[in-house]
Amino acid sequence: MRGASLLGGEASAYRGAELLRRWAMGEDGGAVSVHSALLLLLSSLRRPAPPAPWELARLPPCRQGDPALRSRGFTQQVLSAVVPEFNLAVPIYDRCNPSRIADLPMAPRAERYALAIGVARILKNPINTAVHVLSASEEPCRAKLMAQMDSWPVTIRMAIIRSFAARRKNGAGRRVKRKL
Numbered sequence: 001m002r003g004a005s006l007l008g009g010e011a012s013a014y015r016g017a018e019l020l021r022r023w024a025m026g027e028d029g030g031a032v033s034v035h036s037a038l039l040l041l042l043s044s045l046r047r048p049a050p051p052a053p054w055e056l057a058r059l060p061p062c063r064q065g066d067p068a069l070r071s072r073g074f075t076q077q078v079l080s081a082v083v084p085e086f087n088l089a090v091p092i093y094d095r096c097n098p099s100r101i102a103d104l105p106m107a108p109r110a111e112r113y114a115l116a117i118g119v120a121r122i123l124k125n126p127i128n129t130a131v132h133v134l135s136a137s138e139e140p141c142r143a144k145l146m147a148q149m150d151s152w153p154v155t156i157r158m159a160i161i162r163s164f165a166a167r168r169k170n171g172a173g174r175r176v177k178r179k180l
Helices: 010-024 034-041 067-071 085-089 101-106 109-124 126-136 139-151 154-169
Strands: 044-049 074-077
Touching (some): 034 109, 109 126
């Protein structure tokens, strides 16, 4: 199965769709802009890497051992950390995530739906969401993610830095699973 029906989160999706509509009409007035939230969601969380065996489990057995598929590097975007149910709805080998905001209209429905949910979650709680994203990211990508948050208000950025430092100090690992 693939698609938006597996994502759930209808309330967040409706809120995100309304935020995206307002942004498209030039009415973006939040502390964190929809544009910067979308840029963050479309950013890389980790360097491209071959899929893990469990990520190929939905493929037919004859394709699971395909050397071309097993050696191909797949990029994991921030979207998968902010909307973890997206990983269940759309397998990593079947994703058509846009790399630029201009490509959003051509993205499949499930990807657009997940982006609407992600925008709503980021704008609802930018500090906790950003700390979760930074905790799930690899070091090389973390600096780029922090640079993308430079357009966010200083008070939010400082709270993110403090919370992230506290999480690292307390030993919270990279793979923290929690509901955003």
